[in-house]
Amino acid sequence: MAILSGYEPSSLGSVPTNAHVADVEGAAQLFLEAAIQFDIIDSSHGSFENYAALVLPDGMSVNEDLRAKLESYMSAGGKLILYGTAALDKETGEFGLGGVPVAYEGEAPTVPCYLRLDEVLAAETELATDYDYVFYDRAHLVRPLEGATAHGELRRALFDRTWEHFTSHAQAPVGESLESPLVVRGEGVLYFAAPLFGAYRDHDYWVYREIAKNAIRELLPRPLLKFSGPGWVEATLHDQPAGDDYPERRILHLVSYHPRRTMQPVQHVDQSWPTSGLVVDVLTDGRTVGRAYLAPAGEPLDFDVVDGYARIALPPVGAHAVVVLE
Structure with a gap:
């Protein structure tokens, strides 16, 4: 597997910085702990064909050259894992890659929101299917396309914790369902509506690791x-x-x-x-x-x-x- 990264100019002049630090570091941490074999590459990498799957970080844009490489890779049987707004065209609100199994509908209304799991996402772990796990960052609302398989769902908090609405030491309790899935799997593509990798790096919540591992196992059932x-x-x-x-x-x-x-x-x-x-x-x-x-x-x-x-x-x-x- 490979984590696709990107670089941008920095205050250091000629030394570029990683444009997706939290997501790349979070994915690397999660994969190391899960014994998932991976490299970190950028879009200039000559060919993706040696990798069973590619991970696109939240917010990564896809230009024409990268789109052509990714679609060629997918047509040859390569798998894609993306989450949040990866490959999303901000002007059209649509994903700029064929095969993404969801239509984007906007951001979740509260930060944090909650994750309700199904049997697939909770399998072989201590996770429960009748409990709502907090997701501390911004999640996204999507609609599964025809033929896609959806797992779990997002639930809103009762309200955002502000000076107008205060509760406890952290977030408000769980509210109603947002009728939006947590994970959607299409033909060779896995989409996370909650950017779990960056959140794992920032919050180190073991739940995110176990959800990601189970979802990836569905996409790649025979790891090295x-x-x-x-x-x-x-x-x-x-x-x-x-x-x-x-x-x-x-x-x-x-x-x-x-x-x-x-x-x-x-x-x-x-x-x-x-x-x-x-x-x-x-x-x-x-x-x-x-x-x-x-x-x-x-x-x-x-x-x-x-x-x-x-x-x-x-x-x-x-x-x-x-x-x-x-």
Whole structure:
């Protein structure tokens, strides 16, 4: 998967800045915690064909050149994930890409609003389908187009918390349904009406991560890697072609530094402790796995092939472990 980014001039002169910092950083944080393999690229990237899906940040505009590249990519089977006003033409109020499964109808009337989930978005998590989860940023109202599949819904707050209407220490309670979906899936396109990635970066609310993971699983049901373990363990998968003295192999790097509370704005990564109970499922892509082991020591690992995945229950992992499948 790739997160599409964009750059704009900055006060530093020749040094450009990321035009979608919160969304890109939020998506990266979420994908790292979910073991979703990704790159961060910009529209000048030569080709998108090596990626199973592209993520377009909230507010990203699409010019003619990028539109042509994206539509060519989608026609070849590539998937698209977008949210909020990504690819929206502000003058016409319409999305500037074919295949987007919704019509835009405007902003949600209150900030925050609330998210009511269905069984798909709450699957295999502690999330509930009879509870309203607050979304702290601006969400958007859309109408699913014919043939699209909608999941969940948006609900308004009773009112915006202002000097005219004050309640509690944060937001007003949930109000009525806005009759607008939270997630809509079309043919190869996934749309989020609530910009979850930027909100995850800014508010670190675990609910947004779990909703996004379940929605993406619907779009991409067979990821390169499935990981069972805590979010502080980061997993990165590499393919290595065969060499003179070794066969083709997949190499999984696991990095496990434990979080600790700090008063500093920049997190310090300086402590680790063995983490046990980790299980990884690595997609084989139809190739036969002859052996699995820990590098560089070569300690063999037991594995089972289940539904096209090599499943490995790992021994305790310290700061760094390298798992090799040949």
